[in-house]
Amino acid sequence: MYGMTGFGSSIVAIPMLTQLVPLRTATPVMLVLDLVAGMLVGLRNLNAVQARELGRLGPWLCIGLVLGVTVLVSVPEKPLELILGVCLLCYSLWRVMSRGEFRRIGGGWALPLGFLGGCLTAVFGTGGPVYTIYLAGRLSDADQRRATISTLITLTAIARLLLFSMSGLYRNPAVLHLAGWLLPCGAVGLVIGARLRNAISTGSVLMLLWIVLIIAALSLIVRSASGIYSIFS
Numbered sequence: 001m002y003g004m005t006g007f008g009s010s011i012v013a014i015p016m017l018t019q020l021v022p023l024r025t026a027t028p029v030m031l032v033l034d035l036v037a038g039m040l041v042g043l044r045n046l047n048a049v050q051a052r053e054l055g056r057l058g059p060w061l062c063i064g065l066v067l068g069v070t071v072l073v074s075v076p077e078k079p080l081e082l083i084l085g086v087c088l089l090c091y092s093l094w095r096v097m098s099r100g101e102f103r104r105i106g107g108g109w110a111l112p113l114g115f116l117g118g119c120l121t122a123v124f125g126t127g128g129p130v131y132t133i134y135l136a137g138r139l140s141d142a143d144q145r146r147a148t149i150s151t152l153i154t155l156t157a158i159a160r161l162l163l164f165s166m167s168g169l170y171r172n173p174a175v176l177h178l179a180g181w182l183l184p185c186g187a188v189g190l191v192i193g194a195r196l197r198n199a200i201s202t203g204s205v206l207m208l209l210w211i212v213l214i215i216a217a218l219s220l221i222v223r224s225a226s227g228i229y230s231i232f233s
Contacts, residue, residue: 003193010125038154056110064118085220105137
């Protein structure tokens with residue numbers, strides 16, 4: 001997905017990984033993969049990056065990142081997984097019904113979307129779709145949009161790496177162990193996605209993706225809700 005669209009790695013992987021490992025392991029693992037992928041994709045298209053739009057998003061995104069990391073390390077995981085499932089379900093349903101179309105929006109949307117994207121990126125690593133809503137509504141050129149999104153994801157990954165390290169999330173040995181196994185898989189997927197970008201309809205792939213994510217979101221909602229119920233019962 002990242003190779004084809006410039007975003008989407010975490011929104012695909014996090015709902016699947018959280019079926020197998022804790023959220024506080026899955027999010028730092030995907031950060032490592034996002035950072036590597038963002039550097040490979042974004043650094044090749046720096047001339048297409050729109051710095052003005054990055055400057056609009058930056059301050060509000062940083063505030064959201066700090067708040068999101070605070071929530072990630074202090075709030076129980078099951079409620080966070082439930083929030084992730086609900087957000088993912090709503091976004092996937094919206095993309096299916098809207099058929100992937102984005103409307104032109106004003107620069108003032110940088111504040112709420114930047115803040116929300118920062119929060120979701122810090123907690124779940126899934127802020128890419130929020131940034132895409134903003135940048136797709138601001139940039140009509142596909143190359144500029146893809147390069148700007150990739151660069152933004154790389155910059156947020158560096159910021160999260162510092163915040164996650166300070167908060168102690170990388171002291172968990174399972175994080176780097178799992179990241180080491182997944183990096184080669186991510187590299188193969190990145191190459192395949194880049195080759196398929198102009199060979200097949202991205203819209204058809206995305207439609208299938210949203211349907212798969214709806215199923216994953218429902219599974220995550222049911223599992224997390226059951227966990228919360230068992231705690232209070």
